[in-house]
Amino acid sequence: DVKVTQSSRYLVKRTGEKVFLECVQDMDHENMFWYRQDPGLGLRLIYFSYDVKMKEKGDIPEGYSVSREKKERFSLILESASTNQTSMYLCASSLRSAFRQGFYNEQFFGPGTRLTVL
Amino acid sequence: GENVEQHPSTLSVQEGDSAVIKCTYSDSASNYFPWYKQELGKRPQLIIDIRSNVGEKKDQRIAVTLNKTAKHFSLHITETQPEDSAVYFCAALFSGNTGKLIFGQGTTLQVKP
Numbered sequence: 001d002v003k004v005t006q007s008s009r010y011l012v013k014r015t016g017e018k019v020f021l022e023c024v025q026d027m028d029h030e031n032m033f034w035y036r037q038d039p040g041l042g043l044r045l046i047y048f049s050y051d052v053k054m055k056e057k058g059d060i061p062e063g064y065s066v067s068r069e070k071k072e073r074f075s076l077i078l079e080s081a082s083t084n085q086t087s088m089y090l091c092a093s094s095l096r097s098a099f100r101q102g103f104y105n106e107q108f109f110g111p112g113t114r115l116t117v118l
Numbered sequence: 119g120e121n122v123e124q125h126p127s128t129l130s131v132q133e134g135d136s137a138v139i140k141c142t143y144s145d146s147a148s149n150y151f152p153w154y155k156q157e158l159g160k161r162p163q164l165i166i167d168i169r170s171n172v173g174e175k176k177d178q179r180i181a182v183t184l185n186k187t188a189k190h191f192s193l194h195i196t197e198t199q200p201e202d203s204a205v206y207f208c209a210a211l212f213s214g215n216t217g218k219l220i221f222g223q224g225t226t227l228q229v230k231p
Contacts, residue, residue, distance in 0.1 A: 033218075042222055106164045106167075
């Protein structure tokens with residue numbers, strides 16, 4: 001059974017604080033993703049990583065950075081938290097998809113971290 | 119750019135009725151379209167997916183249809199039950215990416231007993 005865990009279910013921080021959200025998967029997946037979920041906006045991709053130390057910007061990377069030093073762990077960093085970053089953050093992982101070969105893999109999600117920035 | 123539009127945003131049906139959720143996508147090269155279900159307070163989970171070489175796929179009470187010419191795909195749930203109540207997300211895998219999905223905005227389905 002794939003297991004994706006996130007460090008906190010609920011987090012309250014103050015404006016300007018540096019915030020770390022951690023995600024760990026135990027299935028040796030190459031791909032890891034960070035999404036932000038807001039009502040009416042669906043799941044928006046912040047950053048993803050397809051290998052250790054590799055990262056690519058998603059649709060809304062502004063105000064965020066990521067770190068992937070080990071294959072199983074993908075961290076999302078808010079350098080200086082702001083109130084508009086109050087949201088639900090979801091991590092996901094998947095095996096590498098070979099798009100052109102028609103080989104795809106399901107994304108497995110973590111339980112989410114509800115971050116409130118005051 | 120890469121975009122997936124999902125409608126409706128909310129859907130309320132009586133138990134036993136059918137529910138249909140529709141999505142359109144922008145990249146004609148997309149060839150993989152999964153649907154995820156997120157129950158209240160839980161994580162999204164894959165319920166069904168379809169690849170572009172197939173026009174329809176069924177799994178018990180759920181089915182997905184794909185029209186590549188029109189660039190839209192739909193989720194059909196028949197004989198709805200209260201446990202079908204959840205938020206449903208469609209997604210499309212865009213060309214040139216290794217596993218990056220673009221998600222629709224989500225549909226909140228309420229099945230009234």
